[in-house]
Every structure is written in C-alpha cells, then in structure tokens.
Amino acid sequence: MIEEIITSGRMNHEIDPQLHIWGWEIPLYLFLGGLVAGILILSGVFYILGREERYPFTIKILPIVTPLLLSIGLFALFLDLSHKLYFWRLYTIIRWNSPMSWGAWTLMAIFPLSILWSVTWLEDLKPQWFNNYKWLHSSLDLLRKYRQKLAMIMVFFSLILGMYTGILLSAFNARPFWNTAILGPLFLVSGLSGAAALVVLFSKETREKKIFGRIDLLLITIEIFLLIHLFMGFLSGTQVHIEAAKMFLGGPYTTFFWVFIMGFGLVFPGILEFMELRKFKVPTAIPAILVLIGGLLLRIIIVDAGQASRWLY
Amino acid sequence: MRYGMAIDALKCVGCSDCVVACQTENNVPIGYCRDWIVEKTTGTYPQLQMEIRSERCNHCSNAPCVRSCPTSASHYGKGGIVLVDENACIGCKACIASCPYDARFIHPEGYVDKCTFCLHRVEKGQDPACVAVCPTKCMYFGDLDDPRSEVSQIMKKRKWKTLIPEAGTSPNIFYLI
Numbered sequence: 357m358i359e360e361i362i363t364s365g366r367m368n369h370e371i372d373p374q375l376h377i378w379g380w381e382i383p384l385y386l387f388l389g390g391l392v393a394g395i396l397i398l399s400g401v402f403y404i405l406g407r408e409e410r411y412p413f414t415i416k417i418l419p420i421v422t423p424l425l426l427s428i429g430l431f432a433l434f435l436d437l438s439h440k441l442y443f444w445r446l447y448t449i450i451r452w453n454s455p456m457s458w459g460a461w462t463l464m465a466i467f468p469l470s471i472l473w474s475v476t477w478l479e480d481l482k483p484q485w486f487n488n489y490k491w492l493h494s495s496l497d498l499l500r501k502y503r504q505k506l507a508m509i510m511v512f513f514s515l516i517l518g519m520y521t522g523i524l525l526s527a528f529n530a531r532p533f534w535n536t537a538i539l540g541p542l543f544l545v546s547g548l549s550g551a552a553a554l555v556v557l558f559s560k561e562t563r564e565k566k567i568f569g570r571i572d573l574l575l576i577t578i579e580i581f582l583l584i585h586l587f588m589g590f591l592s593g594t595q596v597h598i599e600a601a602k603m604f605l606g607g608p609y610t611t612f613f614w615v616f617i618m619g620f621g622l623v624f625p626g627i628l629e630f631m632e633l634r635k636f637k638v639p640t641a642i643p644a645i646l647v648l649i650g651g652l653l654l655r656i657i658i659v660d661a662g663q664a665s666r667w668l669y
Numbered sequence: 670m671r672y673g674m675a676i677d678a679l680k681c682v683g684c685s686d687c688v689v690a691c692q693t694e695n696n697v698p699i700g701y702c703r704d705w706i707v708e709k710t711t712g713t714y715p716q717l718q719m720e721i722r723s724e725r726c727n728h729c730s731n732a733p734c735v736r737s738c739p740t741s742a743s744h745y746g747k748g749g750i751v752l753v754d755e756n757a758c759i760g761c762k763a764c765i766a767s768c769p770y771d772a773r774f775i776h777p778e779g780y781v782d783k784c785t786f787c788l789h790r791v792e793k794g795q796d797p798a799c800v801a802v803c804p805t806k807c808m809y810f811g812d813l814d815d816p817r818s819e820v821s822q823i824m825k826k827r828k829w830k831t832l833i834p835e836a837g838t839s840p841n842i843f844y845l846i
Contacts, residue, residue: 365706365707366702366706366771368701368771369774372771377762377765436761438762438780439758439759439760442759442760445742445757446739446740446759448740453736454736527736527767528763528766594835667769667836
C-alpha cells in the first residue's frame with residue numbers, strides 16, 4: 357500500500373481546506389440570467405416567426421418580468437463582490453479572454469434591450485398608463501416600427517447571455533468539474549426549459565400551455581442527454597476529471613444530484629409532461645414548478661461541486 | 670527578462686521561516702499567507718519518503734488568473750511577475766477560482782492579494798524576503814532568460830520539476846529534486 361499524506365501550512369479563508377468563494381449569490385444569478393435569456397429568446401423567436409396571436413403570453417406578457425428578474429440577479433452579483441465600490445472598473449475595459457468581462461458587457465446590452473422590449477408590449481396591453489406621457493408614446497411608436505430588428509438583436513444577445521453563464525464556469529481549467537464545454541449549452545437549454553415552464557405555469561391560453569409543455573419536454577430530453585454526455589466526457593477524461601465525476605457517482609453529491617435534480621427536476625416532470633401528451637389528466641403546474649426548482653438546484657450543485665473539485669498534486 | 674525561482678526540495682526542512690518573513694515584509698494580514706509549506710509523505714512505514722516544498726504563486730507565463738480577470742487588475746508586471754492592481758480589483762474572485770495552485774486570497778480590505786516576488790525589493794536589486802531569510806539557503810531567485818544568473822546555473826546542474834505542468838500554466842517556480 358502506498359500512503360500519501362499532504363500537510364499544508366496554509367489556512368487562507370475561502371481557500372482552505374477547500375475553495376468556497378461563491379455562495380448562494382452566484383447560482384441565483386446564473387439561474388435568473390439563464391431564465392431571462394430563455395424568456396427573451398422564446399419571446400423574440402416566436403415574434404420573428406409571427407406567432408403574436410397564437411402565443412400572446414410568451415411574446416407580450418412574460419418578457420415584462422425580465423428587467424425585474426435581471427435586477428435581482430445583478431443585485432445578487434453585486435452582493436458577491438468583495439471590493440464593491442470598484443465594480444465600475446468592469447466597464448473601463450473589454451477583455452476578450454475573460455468570460456466575466458464579456459458577460460458584463462452583454463448585460464450592459466441586454467438590460468436596456470429587455471426594458472425596451474417589454475415597455476413596447478406594456479403599452480399595447482395597458483395604453484391608459486401611457487396617456488399622460490405623449491413623448492414616451494411617440495418614441496415607443498418609433499420603436500414599434502423596428503420591432504423585428506429589435507427582436508433579432510435581442511435574441512442574439514440573449515443567446516450569448518444564456519451560453520455565457522455556463523462558459524463563465526467552464527473557462528476555469530483549475531476546477532476540473534467546471535472545465536467542460538458542455539456547461540454552456542447545458543445552461544442555455546436549462547434556461548429555455550425554465551422559461552417554457554413559466555409559460556405553462558402562468559399562461560391562460562390552453563393551446564399555448566399545451567405547445568409549450570411539448571417544447572419543455574423536448575428541452576428536458578436534450579438537458580438529460582447533455583448531462584449524461586457531461587459524465588461520459590469526464591469518465592473518459594484525465595484522472596482529475598474522473599475524480600470530479602466520482603463526486604456524483606458514489607461521492608458526496610450523488611444523492612442530491614440523482615434524486616433532486618435528475619429525478620425530481622428532469623425525469624419526473626418529463627414523464628408527467630409525456631403522460632399529458634398521451635391525454636392523461638395531469639395538473640400542468642406540477643412539472644412546471646419542478647422544472648424551475650430543478651434549474652435552480654442544478655446551478656447550486658454545479659457551482660458548489662466545481663469548487664470542491666481540484667487538481668491533485 | 671523572466672523572473673523565476675528554484676527551490677531545493679532536498680535542502681528545505683520546512684521551518685516556515687519564508688512564510689514568516691513574507692508576512693512581516695509584506696504586512697500580510699494576520700491569518701493569511703502568501704507562501705506556505707507542503708509536506709508530502711509517500712510510502713508505507715518503514716519505507717517512507719518525504720518531500721518538503723515551500724510553495725507560493727508560480728508567476729505562470731500563461732497565467733489563468735490574468736486571463737480570467739475582467740478588469741485587468743491581474744496583470745504581468747516587470748519580468749513576468751504576476752501582480753494585482755488593488756484599485757482595479759472588484760473582488761469577483763474569478764482569479765481565485767482559476768488558480769490551480771490556490772495561491773490567491775481576499776485581503777480583508779476586499780481586493781485580491783498574492784505573492785509579488787517582493788517586487789519592491791527586487792527593484793532595489795535585493796532578493797525576495799523568503800529567499801533572503803532561508804536558513805538552509807535552498808531558494809534561488811533571478812532572471813531565467815540570463816544563462817549566467819544563479820537560478821539558471823543551478824537548473825542546468827540539477828534535475829527539476831514544476832507543479833501541475835499539465836494544467837498548461839507554464840509555471841516559473843521550479844523544484845530541484
């Protein structure tokens with residue numbers, strides 16, 4: 357038997373005995389960022405496809421919450437900074453090597469876009485709110501003329517937002533569990549799935565609910581596939597990646613991940629939505645709520661597990 | 670010019686003098702350290718082998734912390750020394766997550782802190798505090814690009830290794846083994 361004992365004389369808070377720099381703020385932001393990206397992509401894409409009358413909730417109503425969700429997410433992000441008063445330094449430079457930098461700039465674009473997009477719809481829904489503001493009314497009219505272009509730009513930046521929340525983590529070579537390119541697409545699909553679940557949950561149109569239930573089923577299937585792919589990639593990787601996968605295959609994260617995320621967050625709502633497709637009576641709110649909780653838990657566990665995984669030397 | 674350090678793992682006794690010298694020289698807040706000692710024991714009694722290393726930031730030539738920093742607070746200074754500009758650091762901790770050696774920490778004042786190779790001493794032609802104070806003289810500091818420097822000379826004579834070269838960081842701290 358060969359024993360290997362490493363005694364370190366270092367005890368820096370937040371690094372030792374294990375990295376724990378990011379608490380609840382980052383996963384919450386990643387979840388809300390992904391959800392906003394998902395909502396804006398669905399809204400923009402179906403608007404471009406001309407489905408305004410068929411999916412009114414998705415296109416017109418749901419986007420109205422995005423500025424609020426983004427604000428909460430950004431506030432969480434701000435809380436996480438340890439040198440808060442210097443946050444503006446983010447906007448003094450663009451660094452292409454740093455996903456956090458282009459993420460910050462993407463937010464700078466998507467935040468005003470989400471406000472513009474939702475305000476034009478808000479006026480359609482509640483014109484009486486805008487009666488006293490003539491100048492606003494005329495500028496919104498101008499904006500409405502370019503809605504198609506606005507939708508395209510918004511979808512483009514939303515795609516970057518949805519992907520970047522994953523790439524932010526996958527760029528960290530030093531944490532093997534994060535160091536996989538799958539995280540980008542995984543977080544994007546998970547964000548879209550959460551957005552579809554919100555439509556199922558809050559839309560009043562039966563047809564819209566049904567279609568988005570199906571879309572969600574497709575997205576859940578892709579997400580399960582991506583997660584399996586993630587572990588296949590790790591298991592055929594280097595020793596550190598195998599160790600990272602083992603945390604979920606018998607290690608400390610096993611039960612939490614396979615029961616609450618894979619089970620109650622993906623497979624179970626997937627089965628329920630499939631049964632609904634087969635004309636069984638299923639309360640649609642259940643799978644939708646489970647998908648949303650699963651999406652948040654997925655971020656929490658990935659942020660946590662990444663910090664627990666490391667190079668061995 | 671490329672500053673580097675060679676540390677003789679056969680001579681190091683793990684006395685932690687380098688750690689204390691660094692804390693004193695750089696006013697490192699209590700409870701934190703910029704360099705530290707690792708004792709690695711392998712084998713089964715009575716066939717045991719021990720390697721003692723004084724570790725610190727590797728001042729990598731391909732530093733992931735510099736790459737991941739969104740504000741350029743982490744940057745390459747004179748001779749490739751990896752430094753943090755505390756007035757540009759927002760405390761996002763991306764550099765801490767990106768360092769495979771876990772060489773960085775958050776200073777109680779909020780910004781990220783780390784080994785600077787004692788740049789303020791090096792500029793005056795002195796060795797970093799850890800090197801200067803080592804009682805077994807097991808550390809060598811100098812310009813790796815200069816073949817006549819002490820560190821280049823010792824690396825020619827001795828076998829050496831770097832830590833986790835497979836992480837792709839091109840570290841500039843070498844352990845003589």
